[in-house]
Amino acid sequence: MSLDSELESRIQGIVSSAPCVLFMKGSPAAPQCGFSAQVVQVLNRVLPEYETFDVLSDGEVREGVKEFSDWPTIPQLYVGGEFLGGCDIVKEMYDSGELHDALGMERPPLAADDLEISISADAEQILRNAQQQQQAELHFGIDAKFQPFLGFGPAAGSEVRVPVGDLFFLLDRDSAGRARGASITVVDTEHGQRLDVDIPASRATA
Secondary structure, eight states: OOOOHHHHHHHHHHHTTSSEEEEESEETTEESSHHHHHHHHHHHHHOSOOEEEEGGGOHHHHHHHHHHHTOOSSOEEEETTEEEESHHHHHHHHHHTHHHHHTTOOOOOOOOTTOOOEEOHHHHHHHHHHHHHHTSEEEEEEOTTOOEEEEEEOOOSSSEEEEETTEEEEEOHHHHHHOTTOEEEEEEETTEEEEEEEOHHHHHTO
8 A cells, every 4th residue: 555645745744743743542630552652651761841742532544654764563663754663672772772862852860879868758659569469669750841660560671770768669770870869758748648759850850
């Protein structure tokens, strides 16, 4: 199946609209497939802003971009107008440092020797109880907008393992670079208690 010139021009316009463009299912805030969600997670680690196009909103673009790139699946990532790949390739490029290179960014070192994260006793107890229920590794992330994330899941194998109190956190390289001096406490709100993460690095870049 050949791509008609009008649709090709339209897709090229989307690709050229920003330095980094992701064709995905859904939006970064609400991905509609697991593969799109994984690429968003990777991009959020390294970029505070990037463009996305929801292929579920346009069937022509959804099928046309596959012809455009000669790649059969969604998501698809373009950097500088060049097609990089889908979910597995983007994750591999992140782990190898090729994604940072493609984006013109320095890859943070993966070192935990001087990485200290503090946690209050009550916050540690909450996370310990949750980890016992989940029976999974505890992940701590800080994205490029300095939004923190705490969650549970299997280790990817490329993270740094950091002792925090009597717990161990897994951090990707970019999060580790932002997490130095972070502290985790419990605060009371009108809806009950919640974990609060203070990130000194966010103030250094403000």
